Amino acid sequence: MLQPFLLHKGKVAVLDRDNVDTDQIIPKQFLKRTERTGYGRFAFYDWRYKGDYEPNPDFELNRPEFAGATILAAGENFGCGSSREHAPWALGDYGFKVIIAPSFADIFHQNCLKNGILPIRLEKEKITEFMEKANSVGVELTVNLADQIIWADTGLAAAFEIDPHWKDMLINGRDEIAYTLIHEDRIRQFEESRIV
Template structure:
């Protein structure tokens, strides 16, 4: 994975509570064997009309949100099924960072494991940020190293991320990368194990 330390991007707002993973990526699109290509199906039932045309009433179809890489979402975002395809779809759509008052636990972990940063903010702070960015094309800077959000007026909002996940994102590690950091110790153990088997 690519390291994620500091990112400035356009913000989109999806002010809906309890957005579940079946809305993020409907089950009929889970037949692919790759991790890529899911972005065009993200929010499919909300995003498109029955004739396949974009739904002009869907929040993320608004022109001011085109090219957004930061999503401000509602409470309990990513609830429902634990499918890892949900962060795959959001990442392929273009989102790197999501901000919400709360996330479903498994979805929250799956985001980190796939190189995305989910940020939990206290409700009042989240509400103020949402109102600031709703229906506007504006930028936000997310500094993971400093754990700080900075809007385009210079206002700063601190946030906290678990140290384990923070280190993983900042170094671009996935779980395989973490295992390979211990390659020397693993090789030493395997060498010792071969002598044990000879006894």
């Protein structure tokens, strides 16, 4: 089971880069772990650190004003590259609950949904507005999944689309196993009918 996702309010961090691939999100040398947790400290490793986990001051997400951000505003084609599910594991463990981008790689988009992270596609112009506010004065966004709207206290707002199945899954905190277990009685009846 996942945590139900209804309403989320959080600080926005900006990663204004296009084509951020999954090897940049979680480099391959960290894929040997068998747990789903603990990947946050390796997220964006090659950009985030100068070596020996010394923070790189030039990396956007290391800016002090982005500390504790739970919403990531990113560029086009976020999560491209390999299909590794470790990428959303790393982002979730880092603290992100929502990722806003103009477009996502399809498999990455699905992997986020399966792991309780809400990927929101918005027009580039709208994301640029959010990024500009976050970069200049900082911004907190409120994401209302039930009404499919995202807004800031500064007046910025946008509606977003989501597949009804995944909306239901997130609101109810279900992963695919929990969804299957909803039909446990029907599955049992089917299995019993097949016994000869």
